[in-house]
Amino acid sequence: MILTSRYLELREEIRELFTEVGLSTQLCLDEAMWKQFVNVFVEVLADQPITNVSGGISSFCYARSKTGQLMVVITFNDQRIPLSKEIQGIF
Secondary structure (H helix, E strand, C coil), X not given: CHHHHXXXXXXXXXXXXXXXXXCCCHHHHCHHHHHHHHHHHHHHHXXXXXXXXXXXXXXXXXXXXXXXXXXXXXEECCCCCCEEEECCCCC
């Protein structure tokens, strides 16, 4: 899954940044801490949708489904119905 590899890349980039500036990398090394960070990070992103994306996409955002699962919501510039897809296994 594309999102899985992106979160692995994010994890590594944060680890490298923390190392470069002399911060503890424990957040990136401890699985439980990383999962909590990603959950909080996604909640922040849910409040900050990306708008006027391109290629017919009006907005992209993270949200929570009615069952509390993480999902991606994409709205389009045309008459297409917004795409909502639950995401699993991104950690």
